[in-house]
Amino acid sequence: MNHPQPLSAHTLMVRDLLARRRPGYGLEAPFYLSEELFRADMEHIFGAHWIFVAVEPQIAEAGDYVTIDMGSRSILIVRSDDLQIRAFHNVCRHRGSRLCADRQGVLGNIVCPYHQWSYDLTGKLVHAKHMPDDFDFSDLNLRPVHVRSLLGLIFICLGDAPPQDFEQMATAMTPYLAPHQLQQCKVAAQVDLVENCNWKITMENNRECYHCLATHPELTVSLYEHGFGYKPDAHNADKLQGFQEILERSHARWEAMGLPSAEIDTLDERVTGFRTQRLPLDRCGQSQTLNTEVASKKLLADFVDPALGGLSFWTQPNSWHHFMSDHIISFSVLPITVGKTLVRTTWCVHKDAVEGVDYSVENLTAVWNATNDQDRRLVEESQIGIASGAYEPGPFSPFIEGLLDKFCNWYVQRLSALVR
Structure with a gap:
């Protein structure tokens, strides 16, 4: 008779922490500090879910590749000769060498730098010198990784059986994303920022704008103050109502143009949680720039009206x-260690936009370069405070931290479902 194996001390510790999480409150300190929790995150969150890693314009042509590092894992994403997107573990099947060390580049074949074993762009082993005559090449192709493109947004899943609800997200989001034609864009800029904090602090900071007015003067130029959450009272009722009227008028105008705008929110309801909504931008209402005018005079797709607000999409x-009339900004958060996180920001413009004529990189990136650096300081101070020994989880504001609560809900649900 087989008896169930007793749970490890590590698993019991994780389960106990998950069970103690109080809804509407933050997570306890070990979730940000513990190496055991970090290993659980890498196995059960980043190792089992759809992770956003790149945009198609980064690998526009056959042979183009990018590498993605998450913790100790490295993934190679390449555009093969048939123009399909393929992903592999960035590890040679001979002696385990990393195949591609650069962040991006162009390949003919994938050649290991150690012993020159070579793979074609479908991952098939095609050359291995000094091996026996009966050597079976077919057993040593590169290990594939599940990969999907959502209209130009590239997601990978390292698990054997990726979540099946990606297709539901794709169906819901296609009408929202398709008009912006990301696949017809080019990368105008990409900036990597390393934050000395746990990846969850980075994500939690993004999921609320409680801090925005006090710390993000460049970003809030284009944001309606009452559009990202506010405690209603007698003094702001008129302003809240005024924003609601602007929102309804804007949505009606955009919907009439074939641009879906209504909120969809499944952040803590699905395995592949997501949220989207198109929101009006303040002042000129065109783009997230310092003057709220477009950063690129060459609008995306066939847009003729620059004032299309900002379509936000969270996964x-x-x-x-953030999808606007003239450019698209994508952010990918990738854990490095328990206390170090990479934030990769990518700005895309129309593929025919000319730098120095239609746009300048400095103007295009000014708002989010400033905002990211401000956020870096905030999250690093949070990590220091959490590690101090005096931290205990505090309550979230129900008026302005609802998306933060949903992130924590999702994380606890997913880890609880997968930790065995």
């Missing part, structure tokens, strides 16, 4: 995106 566990 669990690691991304957010």
Whole structure:
């Protein structure tokens, strides 16, 4: 008779922490500090879910590749000769060498730098010198990784059986994303920022704008103050109502143009949680720039009206995106260690936009370069405070931290479902 194996001390510790989480409150300190929890995150969150990692314009042509590092894992994403997107573990099947060390580049074949074993762009082993005559090449192709493109947004899943609800997200989001034609864009800029904090602090900071007015003067130029959450009272009722009227008028105008705008929110309801909504921008209402005018005179797709607000798209566990009439910004959060996180920001413009004529990189990136650096300081101070020994989880504001609560809900639900 087989008896169930006793749970490890590590598993019991994780389960106990998950069970103690109080809804509407933050997570306890070990979730941000513990190496055991970090290993659980890498196995059960980043190792089992759809993770946003890149945009198609980064690999526009056959042979183009990017590498993605998450913790100790490295993934190679390449555009094969048939123009399909393929993903592999960035590890040679001979002696385990990393195949591609650069962040991006162009390949003919994938050649291991150690012993020159070579793979074609479908991952098939095609050359291995000094091996026996009966050597079976077919057993040593690159290990594939599940990969999907959502209209130009590239997601990977490292698990054997990826969540099946990606297709539901794709169906819901296609009408929202398709008009912006990301696949017809080019990368105008990409900036990597390393934050000395746990990845969940980075994501929690993104999921609320409680801090925005006090710390993000460049970003809030284009944001309606009452549009990202506010405690209603007698003094702000008129302003809240005024924003609601602007929102309804804007949505009606955009919907009439074939641009879906209504909120969809499944952040803590699905395995592949996501949220989207098109929101009006303040002042000129055109783009997230310092003067709220377009950063690129060459609008995306066939747009003729620059004032299309900002379509926001959030995915669990690691991304957010802003789609505007003239450019698209994507953010990918990738854990490095328990206390170090990479935030990769990518700006895309129309593929025919000319730098120095239609746009300048400095103007295009000014708002989010400033905002990201401000956020870096905030999350690093949070990590220091959480590690101090005096931290205990505090309550979230129900008026302005609802998306933060949903991130924590999703994380606890997913880890609880997968930790065995």
